[in-house]
Amino acid sequence: MKLAPLVRKILLVDLIKGLKVTFHYQPPSEAITEQYPLERPVIFERFRGQPRLNSNPDTGESLCIVCNLCALACPEQLIVVKGERNPATKRKEVVSWTYDVSRCMFCGLCEEACSTDALELTQDYEMALYSREGMVLDQAALERGPEPVKYAK
Amino acid sequence: MPEETKGTDPVSPEPSSPAGAPVASGEGAGSGAKASAETSPSSAAPTVPPTSVPAAKAEVPSAAKTAEPAAAAPAADKPATPAKPAVPATGEKPTAPAAAKPAAAKPVPKPEGPKPEPWEAELVTRLRSQYGSGVKEASTYLGQKYLVVDSSIVYEILLRMRQDEMFDYCVDITAVHYPKREAQFDIVYILYSFHHNQRVRVKTQIKDGERLRTVVGIWETANWLEREVFDMFGIEFDGHPDLKRILLPDGWKGYPLRKDYPILQQDQEWVHINLGIESGQ
Amino acid sequence: MSERTDYLDLDTKDETFLDATELVLNMGPQHPSTHGVLRVILKLDGEKVLGTECVIGYLHRGVEKIAENRTYAMFNPYVDRMDYVAAVSNGLGYCEAVEKLLSVEAPPRAQYIRVILTELCRIASHQVWLGTHALDIGAITPLFYCFRDREEVLKIFEKYCGARLTTHAFRIGGCIYEAYEGFEQDCKKFCDAFLPKLDEYEELLTTNRIWVERTKGVGILNPEDCIALGVTGPVLRASGVKWDLRKAQPYESYKDFDFMIPTGLHGDTYDRYLVRIEEMRQAARIIRQAVDGLPQGPIMAMVPKVIKPPVGEVYHSIEAPKGELGYFIVSDASTQPYRIRVRPPSFVNLQALDKMVRGLLVADVVAVIGTLDIVLGEVDR
Amino acid sequence: MTEITTMHYLVVAAALFIIGTIGVLTRRNVVIILMSIELILNAVNLNLVAFSRLWGLHGQVFAIFVITDAAAEAAVGLGIIIAFFRNKETVNVDEVDLLKW
């Protein structure tokens, strides 16, 4: 009864079992490394990344109606929207729109709060910059959408 | 960080929020379409779960006016809600949201939420028979039981809970600060009994500077929990083996979770002294 | 002798050095195996630990203070940052606590989705634990296997709610995201693929004599100590107390599922290891049941857009991967919580470290810290 | 250069012996005294091995015995030092003047 475990212990069965596992993982086809700049991770549809301000594709007008809901929803209060009423159209128009990506935690509350689909968190994740200043996006930058920085020499 | 709320003077959320509209939105684009169809914002009624309080949603904004303890507290860092007239505080009750009395004495008799109900149990009668009026209140709120006891007998009550009533697991010890009240602090002991599978909160109220007896001798776990209460509220516990700051640096001034704690200045001062730089904020 | 006083003046001796063989070793805050920025001051006799003192707070962000300045919905993303390897569980606990305060209950479909994600998150959290724990004990390879499989969980998270780590998956009143196309299949596929992998981890570790020697009888906590120290979660269960909030006070739809609570016998590191491994199996079982029984219907209860719970206070706790995660919320009927207290399992469990490591060796301290499965984001908040 | 003879080795050994003696007699640190004793033993060893070059292998055998002895001496001596240090927190030989503590 007690012989079997003893024999197994002397024959190092437990160790060999472990060695087998590591040995059979050796073929490079098992490797899961992503060679990042060449292979890119699959980004799923609901990913929350770099923000973008959408505009009406037909007219080119911003979809933002300056309702300020996003700014109110933001836990970090990093969205500042200033607008004033255009007497001609009787609509509020954007005067300044800034979004501080450096403080953003991509919770998506602003996107949920937006009533016109104007603010969208895109699937872009390459947001590294050389300076902190570039992290505060204004309306133009937000409407242009993400511009991945090229790290070429 | 909290201090930013002061700096940017945020607008109160109330005016812009359509009252009673439930939060229900899909992803917007694409995959959330099914969801938004099912719980569209306009059709609210069909999806009310049975437990939700009828008409509560419509009343929430106005009901909130009745108890706004911090509205009059200038030092609190919350965004003030300008639209709300603070109800004249009658005695100490509005500032004690947990207490049962305010609910009864409240001038607005709206069904704005469940009310604490008296908790009838043998345990309570036993305790009442021994400590009389020391057990100020025994109620349940949302099915959760709690006792409010006098600060002078809290140690005995806790000891009894541990030894006779088998509340062998002290879940948490924490405090709540009500700067407007005379007894500024609520100390909350959350207890659990493996035997009864029951939770009870034991609460007591103490003044600023008043000291409580430590319960480390009853539950070892109280050690760090009491240290944290001391660290955050400055409430000292007599007989604690090692009462010093736990989360904040040893040289920290002030007690951050007090409502009258000025965050920004403290931070800048500490950073300036200890790190020799101006605050990054 | 008269000479002795001379060097006493020169040498400002530490009190702790009075015994010549006693050594004070400062482990951390930047030490490879303190799982973050924990600093443990070890008092040693050679390699034997005489006592420890934990210095924490390096990661303190004042979450409770932040909560007092945010609305209920706004605070939701912050709780993810406490126990960042089990963000979903944190969110679940918070949402449930606020729902309780509002007297709202999430619809059944939302509850099922929540259970699926929380159990996935339990698997992910335990995998991080297993990987780092094995790494602490010197086995470097399980870490990579664990992270490979955790990646699948994170992919499901990302597909479901758009974020991998700090998910912000749930909202007060239910879930905001409907299960995506193929959610059920993904979860099932994960369970099918994951269980054989789990057996592989076990082949690497469970019977390995070095692993057994390193973990058996190390860091023993008996049930009485566990309860006195308020230790919860797998650590408590490994000492033989069959207590799991999912069974003891079922929340969400846990009462619908059939699962076991694994318990240990000795309360040592090896038992904790086995308990957590078995918990992963049970979690996979729950996920399978939940996916099979996923009901149709709404995923969001009726909650007002602006959440203003009535005056009152509530304590609600769930069984997070690391133990009892409780939220004590005091409401003053404003949009912002008057006070939120988080009862973090890691913080309370960490207190048991001193009791567990006394009399052991330095190497065991590392093993014990690993087996407690602490996350400093949660300890310090 | 002259031929190296046995005498050369003996002189070196004598020098080492005297250095060792000085160390034993003058130092206060017991550990260093022990090391000086090792020096003396080694000087002896050098003599033995040098003579074995002349008169057969007995010298080398003796040298090995001496090394054995040195090992034993070091083990016991250092054990005493540790025991003493644990009680008196010093290793100075002129404070080791009690046979009990």
Next chain:
Amino acid sequence: MTSVATPFFFYFLAITAIVSAIAVITRRNPVHAALSLIVTLLALAGFYLMLYAPFVAAVQIVLYAGGIMVLFLFVIMLVNLEQNIREYQFNKQWIVATIAALALGGLLAFVYRTGRGVFPSAFYQSYRGLEGDNTQQIGVWLYGQYMLPFEIASLLLLVAIVGAVVMAKKRI
């Protein structure tokens, strides 16, 4: 070649040995002293090699440098000697002691000088042939003629081990 190499190595090793031996007794820091002693021991091992005693040289390295000196270093690190370094290193009678030791040296010099004729100036050639099986020869001697001393030495080692363990252990 040998006529140059042998004196060169001899003087090199001799100077190394003596200088580091002086360092052993003069260094303040015991660790430095121990390291110097190791240098001396290695130089002596070199001497043994030159004297065609490779086995003794190997034993010298393995046991002395690798074993005993490691033990010494261990103990030095174990007993916290920080404060001792700052003290005065020599005892009060150091002048007397030095003079006595040097007198002993004079005595030795006198003996060597007078007994010079006892030692033949050149090595006997007969033992040169032994160098190949030096180890084996020593083995034969040890297990043959010196059997009893060998066993006694083993006993001594055993006693030393037990004694050291008993003494160094805190509580038995």
Next chain:
Amino acid sequence: MIEYIKGYLSTGTTPGEAGNLFWATVYILLVIVGVSVAVLCMNWLERKILAHMQIRLGPMRVGPHGLLQPFADALKLLIKEDIIPHDADKLVFWSAPVVVTMTAFTTFLVVPFGRTHAVTDMNIGVLFMLGVSSLGVLGIIMAGWSSNSHYPLMGSLRSSAQMVSYEIAMGLAIVSAVLMTSLQTGTGTLSMIGIVEAQASQHTWFIFKFFPLGFLAFAVFAIAMVAETNRAPFDLPEAESELVAGFHTEYSGFRWSLFFLAEYSAMLAVSSIAVTLWLGGWMRPFPTWLGGSTWNMAFSFLPALTFFVLAAMCFLGTIRMPKIPQFRIQTIGLGTFGALLGFVGLVLLVPAVSVRVQDIYWFVVKVAFFMYLYIWYRGTFPRYRFDQLMKVGWKVLLPTGLGVLIATALWGLMPQLSAAITGVLQ
């Protein structure tokens, strides 16, 4: 000159034996260069193999498949700032890595890569290796002590205790192998070349001698040598989860790389001892079973074949490289490397070279097997605790080693014993 080289090559002795200083120097240089190159290769191989065991790719960026990574690292370490802690004992701190490296390299003096491919053949070769490698402990103690910091000190204390105690088990295993050399001739030898020749004359590797005694002795040695070189699962002195980096925590740059070099050359050295003592040294497998000129011929092609296989793997790699312009240089580099390997293979086909290289080839293959084991262990096992490590050393390996030694001696004396017993009985 060529005549001279030819003449020397045909002598069939080691330069040490021949007393040839020039060739000894050449061999020493060759050994140093060879060991350094082996360490570089080992560095790359360990990363790659370990990575693949851990389902990673390992270095991929510097050079094709990270082939130039060791060089890049070496360069980085060389130009890195040299830091000596302020409170360190400067001289000792400075000399510790030198001591460690020197002892690690010195052991290779007596390693026989072939019958004639050794710097010298000492009659106490095994003892010499043991002794010199035991000096490495001193360097580690010096490093740990002079850093004046707790972690290095604890690391060095652990390390030295470990090395000193495993040396005993190691010595016992070695002695039982040395005992086996004395079986036929009656006189054993400590010379490394002598030991291999004894195996040749007894027509067996000592690992199979007196089965299972030879194997047990080998097993004891194989475990002890892992502990002796502070490798997983006995890598407590540098256990990163406990002691950060053990005795070399405070070292950086070039000094650190010396420790690295020393660690890996020590691994090579103890593997060489194992190969020499138990695996027949430079002997090719089955010299008696598969003897004869045909088999000799077949085996003589193996070195070239190995290189051809490696070259083929390189070319396969170039085909599998991503077809992206950025990767052109890498592809070309890999192709060139493959071509280089193929060329070496071709050179090895030349009979004159092939014959000389046989010994070295088999020796290197055997050592490489041990190196793979080292990596494999590291990828699989958790780490022992200190008391358990001591337990394994003193309570398992030491008694086993002693038992094997006694059993080997008795078995070796079997003929005499049986003769004596029968004599008594009669």
